Amino acid sequence: MKNEYLTKNPNQTKKIGEVLAKKILKTHLRKGAFIIGLEGDLGGGKTTFLQGFARGLGIKEKILSPTFVIMKKFKIRVDSCSNSRRFVYFYHIDCYRIQKPKEILDLGFREIISSPKNIVAVEWSDRIRKILPRGILILKFEFIDKNKRRVKCTG
Ligand code: ADP
Numbered sequence: 001m002k003n004e005y006l007t008k009n010p011n012q013t014k015k016i017g018e019v020l021a022k023k024i025l026k027t028h029l030r031k032g033a034f035i036i037g038l039e040g041d042l043g044g045g046k047t048t049f050l051q052g053f054a055r056g057l058g059i060k061e062k063i064l065s066p067t068f069v070i071m072k073k074f075k076i077r078v079d080s081c082s083n084s085r086r087f088v089y090f091y092h093i094d095c096y097r098i099q100k101p102k103e104i105l106d107l108g109f110r111e112i113i114s115s116p117k118n119i120v121a122v123e124w125s126d127r128i129r130k131i132l133p134r135g136i137l138i139l140k141f142e143f144i145d146k147n148k149r150r151v152k153c154t155g
């Protein structure tokens with residue numbers, strides 16, 4: 001993944017998500033889940049990015065801003081050839097409304113991130129930094145104007 005992208009519409013942002021998802025499916029096996037954190041402006045495109053990301057994982061259900069649910073679990077549906085690491089589930093977590101990291105721990109977070117079967121995307125990951133492993137991929141979303149967004153990649 002490049003360090004920085006400037007996108008001009010939601011579809012471009014989705015496309016970056018889709019490409020990243022397909023790359024992650026090809027990564028080598030490691031200890032725990034593959035975790036990405038999404039940070040930055042409200043309306044910056046984090047959920048939009050994850051809609052494309054989920055498409056890259058063969059997920060057909062809609063990815064929404066989880067207003068009432070903090071966490072949603074999806075089954076990854078791609079052929080075993082493109083999913084050599086055999087990921088099984090995609091977890092979409094949104095920390096926008098939480099008061100403290102314990103609310104995420106209470107959902108079984110430690111177990112979820114310890115399984116190499118899982119891909120976990122956390123919106124507003126800066127709010128639970130204390131309970132996240134170090135060195136995970138962090139994407140920062142910046143609102144530039146009505147249709148322009150900057151996506152920066154760190155870690
Ligand atoms: P967040 O999850 O970061 O709060 P959302 O993805 O929910 O942001 O919202 C982004 C909003 O901005 C959506 O309504 C989307 O259609 C709009 N938008 C306009 N241009 C872009 C762009 N280039 N990338 C992503 N979203 C965009």
Ligand code: MG
Binds near residue numbers: 046047065094123
């Ligand atoms: Mg969102």
